[in-house]
């Protein structure tokens with residue numbers, strides 16, 4: 001245990017503290033629960049060279065999300081650098097614009113611009129599953145959702161087209177996603193296979209950015225561009241004022257001081273002054289001094305004056321040196337890297353959750369019955385080949401949405417983080433600047449005060465949430481909170497809701513394995529299953 005570091009503040013508790021990298025690293029999710037039971041609601045773990053201070057009481061979450069003494073960007077900058085090779089400078093410059101862009105494009109009001117295209121893509125990729133088969137449920141969900149969501153957010157030409165390219169993408173993305181947590185903390189040389197996948201994905205994103213730069217709207221029916229096209233425009237446009245500034249700077253900052261030095265050198269050297277003046281008067285002859293013309297031809301004859309200028313430019317102990325600028329090429333240097341981050345954020349959480357939602361529904365006879373009754377009542381007797389699911393129909397499919405929210409609750413991200421930038425008071429403690437402040441949505445959702453029978457899959461609990469007004473249940477923090485709350489949450493809910501509805505409407509399933517447990521290996525993001533979950537499926 002160590003004392004708090006700010007003795008000026010009134011509350012001077014001792015934060016329970018322990019160096020526990022090894023136990024923590026083995027199964028971090030389990031470790032958090034054990035540490036909380038043993039040490040109370042606020043405790044610090046020293047792991048991977050960092051102090052991680054966990055806050056576990058709901059009453060402290062508001063401070064975590066809203067306090068000006070904690071910072072999101074400072075918490076994630078280094079992981080972003082390690083996982084997407086974005087420089088610190090570029091990250092601080094572009095992150096706010098990227099965040100506002102995604103938030104703005106994926107508001108509930110904008111989703112109808114994307115949803116009918118997404119529905120077509122789901123239909124098309126679901127048909128590729130064939131009329132029957134046996135597969136891992138998780139793999140099956142990925143095979144359909146990856147290409148459909150990529151087409152919807154990045155553009156049709158940027159979505160893996162044939163089964164072989166889908167397979168290749170799935171494999172590279174799986175390695176990248178599974179190693180994301182370690183990759184965010186360790187240099188690439190310790191993670192060769194992971195680094196290879198990362199560079200493969202970066203190069204893929206490089207090609208995608210080139211495709212996106214064409215900039216004609218991807219969805220001509222409503223003039224909408226893809227999220228990637230908007231990202232390209234945002235980053236390039238944000239740089240435009242910088243180009244302008246650089247050009248202004250370049251045109252003034254060097255030439256004018258050099259002119260000063262050339263004059264100063266000439267005036268302080270009698271022989272240089274004499275020679276320069278002889279040449280100038282010989283060339284310009286006896287023009288008037290009021291409007292004196294100096295033509296290009298005359299400049300060519302004024303060689304000595306030019307030498308004086310070149311001598312002033314020459315870097316040396318007394319002379320100024322010219323600073324070059326190469327920033328224009330840097331403007332979009334990191335575009336593929338931002339693209340990769342966006343791609344990861346859009347696939348890494350929603351797709352495992354879709355797997356869990358389906359697995360929970362299929363393994364609970366009553367949930368399955370209720371969901372199917374609702375789906376068949378709402379979609380009526382449309383054909384199962386090209387099934388349209390509109391926004392209005394999704395609104396009627398409330399039970400399916402509850403199932404999805406319940407799956408998110410049970411498999412919520414292991415931890416989200418902020419960096420403490422000024423001493424932060426919480427409970428009886430003062431948390432010192434530099435600490436990484438951690439909240440675990442996974443454990444927060446297991447607090448029986450907010451979620452009775454917390455381990456049970458109970459979709460009905462969501463009846464109390466005002467989902468029409470987009471309000472979740474109290475205590476639900478799967479999407480984080482405050483200024484940096486997940487900007488993709490409304491899109492995530494829409495895509496999962498639509499996909500689960502479609503696949504259950506089109507196919508009958510038989511579970512071949514018991515419901516797997518969640519793996520406690522990772523803190524970043526939603527959980528993966530820790531064992532197989534195979535299904536047999538057949539077209540209805």
Ligand code: HEM
Nearest residue numbers: 099345346349350353416478479480481484485486488492
């Ligand atoms: C079930 C699905 C999802 C979950 C549980 C989830 C959860 C989260 C969480 C917890 C954060 C951090 C928030 C914080 O620290 O307060 C986050 C950030 C983010 N999410 Fe999601 N997310 C999901 C789906 C998506 C989707 C589908 C997209 C994009 C289409 C997306 C885009 C992002 C982005 C870009 C960020 C980073 C925001 C920033 O840098 O400020 N997410 N998400």
